[in-house]
Amino acid sequence: MADAKITACLLGVVVAFLSCTEATNYTVGGSEGWKIPSSAGSYSDWASQHTFEVGDILVFDFDSSDNDVGDVTKEDYDACNTDSPFTVLSTSPANYSLDTAGDYYFLCTTAGHCSQGQKLAITVTEPPSGPTSSPPGSPPPPSPTTGATTSPPKDIADEFIAFLWNKTVAFVR
Numbered sequence: 001m002a003d004a005k006i007t008a009c010l011l012g013v014v015v016a017f018l019s020c021t022e023a024t025n026y027t028v029g030g031s032e033g034w035k036i037p038s039s040a041g042s043y044s045d046w047a048s049q050h051t052f053e054v055g056d057i058l059v060f061d062f063d064s065s066d067n068d069v070g071d072v073t074k075e076d077y078d079a080c081n082t083d084s085p086f087t088v089l090s091t092s093p094a095n096y097s098l099d100t101a102g103d104y105y106f107l108c109t110t111a112g113h114c115s116q117g118q119k120l121a122i123t124v125t126e127p128p129s130g131p132t133s134s135p136p137g138s139p140p141p142p143s144p145t146t147g148a149t150t151s152p153p154k155d156i157a158d159e160f161i162a163f164l165w166n167k168t169v170a171f172v173r
């Protein structure tokens with residue numbers, strides 16, 4: 001009886017852990033990566049094919065000799081103004097964590113690249129069952145994750161679940 005309770009408890013922990021680490025990594029532009037696109041609307045087409053939620057991560061994969069990633073205001077995005085990005089990510093691949101709901105705007109700051117379509121606008125929404133700590137419509141603060149890619153959280157989750165599962169099996173026995 002006690003074993004069953006412990007098992008149920010551990011399974012609950014597993015479910016809770018799963019639901020709070022469900023993040024998706026999106027490689028911007030898919031296999032094309034982040035560069036001057038073949039057609040000007042490529043990145044808006046790409047964005048329209050995905051639903052971005054708080055906790056997801058954008059991965060910009062680019063040739064860093066000639067490209068970078070700046071997160072900018074809507075005004076700078078619309079005008080391709082590359083002079084005042086909040087942050088510039090210059091090491092590829094660059095991970096950008098989507099920590100809050102709202103609109104995000106990116107462009108390449110290399111002269112002429114934005115006007116040739118190397119720009120991205122996305123809207124990030126709260127997950128359906130997620131926490132609603134930030135009020136709707138609040139602007140997202142810049143929150144880049146620079147530098148080398150670390151192992152994705154999913155791997156850690158898998159390891160943790162395997163660990164808990166082994167414990168659960170041990171209790172049942």
Ligand SMILES: [Cu+2]
Binds near residue numbers: 066068
């Ligand atoms: Cu560029």
